[in-house]
Amino acid sequence: MQGTNGFALQTAASGITQLLWLIPAIPMVAAGVIALLKQPARKLAATLAIGSLALSLLLALVAFSHVLSGWTSGHNVRETANFTWLQFGTSTVDLGWVLDPLSAVMLVMVTFVGLLIVIYSTGYMAHDENFTRFFCFLSLFAGAMLGVVIANSLLLLFMCWELVGLTSYLLIGFWYQKPSAAAAAKKAFLTTRVGDIFFLLGIVWLFAQTGTLLFYNSGAGSMEPAALNGLLAAPAALGLSAATVIGLLIFAGAAGKSGQLPLHVWLPDAMEGPTPVSALIHAATMVAAGVYLIARVYPLMQAGTPAGGITTALTVVTWVGAATAVFAALIAVAQDDIKRILAYSTVSQLGYMMAGLGLGGVAVGMFHLITHAFFKALLFMGAGSVIHGVHEEQDVRKMGGLRKAMPLTFATYAIGMLALSGFPIVFSGFWSKDGILAAAKDAHFSRGPFYLLVFGAVLTAFYMTRQVSYVFFGKWRGHGHAHESPAVMTAPLAILAFFAIALGVIGTPAWPWFRSFLEGHAAAIEFGKFGESEFLVLLLTSTLIVLVGLGFGWLLYGSKSPAPEERDVLEKAVPPVWAALRNRLYVDEFYGVTFIAFYKWWAEVADWLDRRVWGGIVALVIWVFGRLAHFDRFFDNEWVNGGFDKGCEELYSGGGLLARVQSGRTQTYLRLLAVAVVVLAVILIWSSRP
């Protein structure tokens, strides 16, 4: 990440770095306070949530400006504030936070998008009776996500990572009375758990190998050259180095959180949660956490790059990303739920980000993450607006012609859709996706990812056109009347739409500001870059892709409004393919038959063991103790009590014997007296003998 022709490193911890922990802490504290409120305190809860996040945004902007000023004055800022948390003998476990361009950019994005969504939620959840609980969880999530962003220690990151997973579970299952929502929450948690196990293994291994979990620690951190060289030298399995294997393990965790193949199954089901949740968590932030993680440990992933080539870890990341991109895009084509289409779109775009990271580096992947956050949040919130406007209907076949009834929503949604499809030049999505495609084209190890990503782009444009046609064009096929959403919901849409366009500016080849900012070297505006042949070829390719997708989609779906009962055009054309795509390529069913069935069997074995074997042992022990207790009682009764009684009897009869002395007969007494006298006399005489 240190540009060789880049700036000098600035590592002194400034004031804002020391206070960086406030950024996640404030929303968490707000969550705690809201948790103590009673349900009717809606205004207070909303104010606390919005206020805390606004405060965090303010602080994030301060941090960002600090880094920016450092960058403009020619320094690559990477300031850390570490402290020791635990100490075992000589080794310590440290925690800390880091402020560098990557975290600064992410902080601003998360707080800004988060703030907009929280404001949006006050309108969306206005009719819900669990209003306060929602904002409590939302604030907690925001705090946890911000914690992931600022973490300088893999352990702190993991802790906040788990907290993010927990809040995601709570929010997906927000309407827990619905069995499908509860099941979806469970599925999300468990699937990400599978990834997290590997993540934890990676963390432990890293700690064992390098002795530290800090990323940057003035040369002693795990992402710094000394540690990385050690990791490269240490061998692991299959001829790979420890660095590669640890990188892959960490990627497994990221794959779970970011819904990569094969751990993507939870993301579509997570749409059971309220739409703001889908917007925030499953579009902009939580799923991006996986991408952010890979960006954070990029030095590890990149360690030992052969000249002009790519490391094994990054190869795996690229292929998984590319495969996911196409896989999810295919499934998105055949879905009918407005949010599910967007969910699969998210999975697909996450694949793009991962591929971008692998092929082009941190800046490429992160740029797409940032732009995607804005337009995907926009799309989700637009979908929420639509759902709100058509009175909680989510099937696209039952919508139509909404562009007249909900013009603002339509306008912003169209902007988002075009950004996602990568419509040339105007929209930010074009520039970010273009960057990934350019990197893919230049990849030496294989052209496979490039072709996959191109195909995915075509599909993206296609299914988005299909969705927009169904929802906004054609005839209204639903019940009742649709109405536009209130300003509190449409205003954030407008703001996000603005950014969906504007952000493109910082990522063009003419002025690669974003890349320069992240990598720490100067960025010059060179309009000449637009004229380069490479760029023009790519521009042409991308434009072609988009137009093909859009055109094909319009052709098939256009202004036609098939009735809900009618079969889809493609379904009529290729029924088996459509069925497969509609059933999400049977991944869930596959898991059910293999892993879940195995687990069920295993659970039954364990139950049998528990009841028969352990239960039997316990019963045996109980029986033994019962016998012992019986024997003990017998012993006590017969021998102890009996012995005691016998003793008492003897004493009694002895007493009886002695009592005979008191016969009441005078002569007995006299005799005893006489005997006593004799004895006494004898003693006296005997003792006085010389």
Place this chain on the structure above:
Amino acid sequence: MSPLSCYLLVAALVFAIGLAGALTRRNAILVLIGIELMLNAANLNLIAFWRYGPNPAALTGLMFAVFSIAVAAAEAAVGLGLVISIYRHLRTTDLDEISRMKG
């Protein structure tokens, strides 16, 4: 065998005889008779020692014996009164049967 020793032996003999009578006879009155014999034997002892002792002029032994006689008389009176009283209650003077003090 000095005269004193003879007297002492005689006294011891009478004493033993009296004791034997007190311990073996069933009639309460005969027990009292035995006791009187014992007292008398003791008196004999005292007088013998007075006579053959170092200072007969002090009259110690004699006085002792005289007083002993007086007390014995009083004791005999009371004792016999008691025996008669018991006889009136229990209609018997047989010591083997009188065990009211038992326990």
Place this chain on the structure above:
Amino acid sequence: MVIFAILAALTVAGGLAAVMLRNTVHCALAVAVAFAGLALLFLRLNAQFAGFAQILVYVGAVAILVVFAILLTRNSETPATGVFSKTWLAGLVIAAAVFAVLAWAVIKSQAALPQEQTEPQISVAQIGNALMGRYVLPLEIVAVLLTAAMIGAVIVAMHEKGSAK
């Protein structure tokens, strides 16, 4: 010496008779004989006052008293069962033991016994002076004792008279 032997034999015989005879009245008379023998022994020991006092009190009063008591508690001439206790042997043994101890003490201490041979000449005046002088306290106490005994005997007898019907 001979006189002593005779008197001693008389006393011992009287004592033996007193404890061994079946008829209680005979026993009482025998014990009177024993008392008399003892009185004579006192006289022989130059304790004339004690001797006469013995005759007066013992033979004259106590023996008669005993006879009265026997006569008052007669339920039969001689009891059907033996006059001796069921466990007479134990008593005999004990008495023998006592005699043995006493005799042994006397015989063993012969050397230490005083051997004054001169007979004391005591006059009644001396006795009287002693009684009123040195022994006045015991005298008075004995007087009280005798009074108490008299009253006690009267009370014991009287109560019985009152309740026995």
